[in-house]
Amino acid sequence: MSKEFVCIVCPNSCRLTVSEKDDEITVTGNDCKRGIDHGISEYKNPLRMITSTVAILGGTLPRLPVIGTGEIPKTRMNDCLDEIYGVSVSAPIKRGEIIIQNIKDTGVDIVASRSMNKKER
């Protein structure tokens, strides 16, 4: 089996081909060594940063932006987003406050990516 990726480690944008044969993974198309690690991780377990919003009650805006404390496997993205969409918090909130701890057992916390005051009436 083989897959193609564009390396994003540096702006050279090499076109990587990652092939697997008899449990051995080989990367070709990389101009430097860093492309090998990137190719293997994209092939085996690509990671992505998760950012989204949750509902916030009584805040100056209806949505509060959130971010992961680390990257999560790409394959878990939708799962994690589903959980995030189900959450609602109340103002005030400080940036960095944990909104969901260890989301879907990924080891990553979801935290507020800004502070938000209560809406004055």
Added chain:
Amino acid sequence: MISVKADIVVIGGGPAGLAAALKARQLGAEKVILIERDTELGGILQQCIHDGFGIHRFGKRLSGTEYAQEFIDQTERSDIEIKLDTIVLDVTPDRMIYACNSLEGMFEIQAGAIILAMGCRERTASQVLIYGDRPTGVLTAGAVQRYINMEGYLPGSRAVILGSGDIGLIMARRMTLEGISVLGVYEAMDKPGGLTRNLVQCLDDFDIPLHLATTVTKVHGHERVEAVTIAKLDKNRKPILETQERIECDLLVLAVGLIPENELSRNAGIEIDPATKGPVLDNTFMTSVPGIFAAGNVAVVFDLVDYVSLSGEIAAQGAMDFLNGKIDCDEPYQKVETGENVSFIVPQRVRPSANKTTFFMRVKSSEKTALLECTADGESVLEKRCRYIAPPEMLTFDLSCCGSKPLEVSMKKEEKL
């Protein structure tokens, strides 16, 4: 009318204005006023919830909101006077500012120095010559970003995106994650406008097709967008009629570029550079009107917020020097010309007595290896080897002494490093 005085007034509370106000206060300006027309500080960053901001400054990939919060917290802790919900209506060449808000009504501020930090606005449909009806559902990417990320409202269910710059790509991913089906990104040029990282993580990750040398030629629908017509473009960028295709959708997202917001600057008689569409600046980021400075996207469309903050700090230093009488406004300027493969450079002119000057520039075409060269009257004063230069990425370099000869900056292709 209320009339007040201030040492430095900063117009616009985005990252440029925040950095400028903080730096001015740090450098000892006694009374700094920061004016923002929105109900909160942060500017465009408050709608940028994705990560990738602050790699240079903080060494981490923060979200736009996190980056803004760092500066907002510092500003709120300081004694900078923050005026929210306040719009500046006019700026005069003798540094009088006319502004208004619902509490104080109309008021004027006599400023020792002014820093313009109004950011930029997005190009709209009429500016890219799309014909047809004007139904609901034609929105700029920034408007869609604000609706989804701040207001929690989805403006459509089937979207076509015009423009492959970073904002278009980021919105392709964002809309997909929110359940909007993104049918494709259409780009009139034959190369994508955005960074490879965004092409991979925003389009490839979700199998969103990118159509190069293709544009939207017509919008269909009366009340609401029903469809758009797209067509391939020939070498002269004319639509090829046989390739026209109708695509059913209810949202057309325009991500077709940003223009510095310079209405106030023009009214103040500030000279504008047609290449950057922002004020002509000098080594202190002062405009053609003495005592009025500019920073951030109002000066030139930066794409890296780290550079935006840096430009705010440069302008604040300039404004302080102006206040303290350290700038000799009668000293003649030396022009900084754009040479081979340079589409623009900021600042556009320098004073020979300038110490260190930071330049920002963009190239016209991509090269794997190139030589950045700065010459004074034909003689080389700076050479720097660069790798992987490309138009979407702004470049910056410092020149320690500008001298009294006209400068030219070029980026020549090199075969081997």
